[in-house]
Amino acid sequence: MIHVSFDHRLTTDFALQVTAQLPASGVTAICGRSGSGKTTLLRLMAGLEHTHTGDLIIGEQILQNRQTFIKPERRNIGYVFQDARLFPHLSVERNIAYGYRRANKPMPAERCQQLYQVLAIEALMSRDIRHLSGGERQRVAIARALVTNPALLLLDEPLSAIDRDHKHELLSYLSELFQWLDIPVLYVTHGLDEVSRLADHLLVLERGQLSYQGAPENWLPMTSEQTPNRDNKTPEPVVIWRGTVISYESHWQMSQLQVGKHSLAVISPGEIQPGSSQRILIHARDVSIALNDPDTHDCSIQNRLTMTVSCITPQHPYSLITLTSGSLTLYSLITAKSCDGLSLKPGVEVTAQIKATALV
Amino acid sequence: MNHMTTESWLIELQPDDWQAIWLTIRLALISTMLLLLISTPLALWLATTRSRWRGLMTALVSMPLVLPPTVLGFYLLIAMGPDGPVGQLTQALGIGYLPFTFSGLVVASVVYSLPFVVQPIQNAFESIGREPLEAARTLGAGPIDCFFSIMMPLARPGFISAAILGFAHTLGEFGVVLMIGGNIPGETQVLSVQIYEQVESLQYQRAHWLSGLLVAFSFIILLLLYGFRPSSRTTIWR
Numbered sequence: 366m367i368h369v370s371f372d373h374r375l376t377t378d379f380a381l382q383v384t385a386q387l388p389a390s391g392v393t394a395i396c397g398r399s400g401s402g403k404t405t406l407l408r409l410m411a412g413l414e415h416t417h418t419g420d421l422i423i424g425e426q427i428l429q430n431r432q433t434f435i436k437p438e439r440r441n442i443g444y445v446f447q448d449a450r451l452f453p454h455l456s457v458e459r460n461i462a463y464g465y466r467r468a469n470k471p472m473p474a475e476r477c478q479q480l481y482q483v484l485a486i487e488a489l490m491s492r493d494i495r496h497l498s499g500g501e502r503q504r505v506a507i508a509r510a511l512v513t514n515p516a517l518l519l520l521d522e523p524l525s526a527i528d529r530d531h532k533h534e535l536l537s538y539l540s541e542l543f544q545w546l547d548i549p550v551l552y553v554t555h556g557l558d559e560v561s562r563l564a565d566h567l568l569v570l571e572r573g574q575l576s577y578q579g580a581p582e583n584w585l586p587m588t589s590e591q592t593p594n595r596d597n598k599t600p601e602p603v604v605i606w607r608g609t610v611i612s613y614e615s616h617w618q619m620s621q622l623q624v625g626k627h628s629l630a631v632i633s634p635g636e637i638q639p640g641s642s643q644r645i646l647i648h649a650r651d652v653s654i655a656l657n658d659p660d661t662h663d664c665s666i667q668n669r670l671t672m673t674v675s676c677i678t679p680q681h682p683y684s685l686i687t688l689t690s691g692s693l694t695l696y697s698l699i700t701a702k703s704c705d706g707l708s709l710k711p712g713v714e715v716t717a718q719i720k721a722t723a724l725v
Numbered sequence: 726m727n728h729m730t731t732e733s734w735l736i737e738l739q740p741d742d743w744q745a746i747w748l749t750i751r752l753a754l755i756s757t758m759l760l761l762l763i764s765t766p767l768a769l770w771l772a773t774t775r776s777r778w779r780g781l782m783t784a785l786v787s788m789p790l791v792l793p794p795t796v797l798g799f800y801l802l803i804a805m806g807p808d809g810p811v812g813q814l815t816q817a818l819g820i821g822y823l824p825f826t827f828s829g830l831v832v833a834s835v836v837y838s839l840p841f842v843v844q845p846i847q848n849a850f851e852s853i854g855r856e857p858l859e860a861a862r863t864l865g866a867g868p869i870d871c872f873f874s875i876m877m878p879l880a881r882p883g884f885i886s887a888a889i890l891g892f893a894h895t896l897g898e899f900g901v902v903l904m905i906g907g908n909i910p911g912e913t914q915v916l917s918v919q920i921y922e923q924v925e926s927l928q929y930q931r932a933h934w935l936s937g938l939l940v941a942f943s944f945i946i947l948l949l950l951y952g953f954r955p956s957s958r959t960t961i962w963r
Contacts, residue, residue, distance in 0.1 A: 413859050437862040438870075444863035450856050454878045463874070464864035513865060 367517065367549060368422040371409050381405050381573040387566065389424060392543050392550045394564035394581070396557070401570040403553040404447075407519045410551070411444045412437035423516050441469075443510030443518040447525055449502040451494045451509070458490045461509045468513040477512055483545050484508050484538055499527040500535045507542070518550045524559065537635075539563060561605045561646035581644060582607040585694055602649045602685065602696040610637050619721065625691045630667040631724040649696035651723035654686060655716040656707055668719040670695075674711050677704065684709075688717055738934060744911055745919035746938075752827070752915060753895040756834035760842040760891045761884065763835065768843050769872070772850035787840045794837065798904025801833050805905065823905075830906045830913055834895045842891040849883020850876060889950045893943055 367387040374380040381402040387393050395403050408414040410421055412428070412435060421429040428435045428442075451460050465471045472480065481487045484504045489497065497505065503523045510518060523539070524532050540563060543550060552563060560567060560581050567584055569577035577584050582605045608624035613633060620633040622643060631645055655669075672695060676687035684704035686697040695717055709715070771783060789797055804811045805823040811832075812822050823829035853876060861871045877884075899917040906913030908922060916939060923932040 411863055413862070436867070437859075438865050438867050440863075442863065444860070446856070446860060448856070450860040452857055452860070452875060452879075454881075463861070463866075467865035467870070469865075509864065 371419040373416040391565035393566040394560045397570035402573040443515035445520045449506040464513040472514040500531040561644045581605045630721045649698035652697035666718045749916040757891045764842040768846035794900025798901040838894045842887040845886040849880035
């Protein structure tokens with residue numbers, strides 16, 4: 366268990382007050398809008414920000430409490446900064462060696478080799494860091510932090526400085542890395558696709574306060590304000606569902622996912638073992654509603670789920686429809702005109718249609 | 726002058742001219758070395774401190790930029806003399822009085838060129854920012870380790886500028902030298918004083934040679950400093 370408790374006043378109108386128990390394994394995403402205190406929380410944990418009113422205990426080791434303040438260089442916590450912060454006067458290899466040489470118990474050599482393979486950085490070793498792309502920089506920064514063999518890895522929005530085309534690539538590296546890694550990871554992000562793809566556990570921060578902690582699939586951001594901005598589009602509600610893979614069709618690069626009593630077709634770029642679990646992110650925009658089940662095969666939409674309307678929230682010119690089925694909740698954002706045309710009311714049974722292309 | 730040959734070039738410089746040249750170079754080298762040693766911690770403190778004494782310290786270090794060298798030399802002469810605090814200290818330590826000695830010139834040069842060495846180093850430290858240092862600390866480097874493994878290498882251009890400026894500035898020093906060192910051949914008679922001496926005694930030809938030498942040498946040094954860095958952001962300080 367990682368016990369975190371901080372009460373840190375940054376300015377007169379902003380204080381970070383967080384108390385949480387984090388699992389000692391897996392990836393915990395810390396999510397929230399800009400200025401919610403995500404980065405400050407990581408900096409406090411790394412000891413880069415000094416506060417006397419804080420506790421940080423990793424397993425048995427007390428890193429900080431009222432009497433103790435372990436300096437950042439002795440905390441044995443890996444930190445990957447948003448802007449990578451590679452040392453410009455050192456090559457890739459010497460950047461990585463910097464932490465390795467200073468570590469008490471660095472990562473064993475054979476494990477380092479595996480790490481370089483997972484992150485595909487062997488070919489970059491002799492390169493000048495000025496000639497690395499954004500994604501390459503982040504991979505080197507991650508390796509540099511991990512070869513010190515830390516007890517905890519902190520990542521601060523590693524995808525934020527990377528262009529859209531390379532985001533997906535780095536996301537695949539991260540996903541593979543986290544499966545290989547045996548230490549807990551705290552991952553700050555405002556991208557919900559990263560949360561659904563990478564995280565096992567979720568903390569949501571709002572103006573310095575913890576507003577949610579638990580499994581990502583149980584988090585229901587009710588209003589659009591609570592959802593972090595996705596790029597520049599209007600904020601919209603999302604849900605994260607977790608399902609079990611039933612089958613995988615390599616020819617179509619798709620898998621069939623069982624979520625509750627529903628079966629969904631989703632795109633899976635890589636081979637997935639049946640029986641493993643997978644999370645999907647469903648944007649309210651990608652869900653449309655039909656009144657009666659059009660049980661025909663001449664429709665391109667593969668996912669048709671029978672659900673019940675539980676709530677209709679007008680968000681002119683849209684209507685946000687909350688749908689439920691068992692313990693599952695789904696949001697659908699349709700135009701107010703369609704909502705009126707279908708005469709939707711709470712309690713009505715409808716068919717929610719989700720394009721499989723929206724589910725990755 | 727139109728039938729000048731290499732031999733006549735050498736003939737123009739007398740042994741005491743050469744003595745002044747070597748003395749000047751020796752003074753500049755020793756002063757630059759001492760300046761780098763003193764300025765590095767001072768610049769580090771100025772670049773990182775949040776102390777309220779920072780402004781006072783910056784003003785003090787910058788004084789030689791605006792003071793006439795004669796004023797600076799006058800106070801140094803008083804301070805290093807038998808009734809001055811520095812004089813009493815050096816006497817108590819058995820060193821004797823510093824005015825009219827080579828050591829006195831070194832002390833004066835260090836004070837006189839201090840801002841020229843502190844400023845580029847301070848600028849270099851400031852431009853590093855806290856980002857690489859934070860990264861180094863999370864990788865297990867303590868503050869002293871950070872200084873030698875991150876700050877020093879990243880501030881290298883600043884150190885090179887500082888050394889060249891300190892050296893070049895000491896070469897041209899005149900007023901301070903005259904005030905505290907006088908004109909003792911082999912001890913305090915540096916190039917600039919020697920030129921003054923030649924002009925006083927109407928030896929214009931020798932003064933021409935020595936002055937021309939100083940102009941050429943200074944220009945080459947500054948060309949080395951700025952010529953190979955075509956960046957538009959290059960200023961006199963970096």
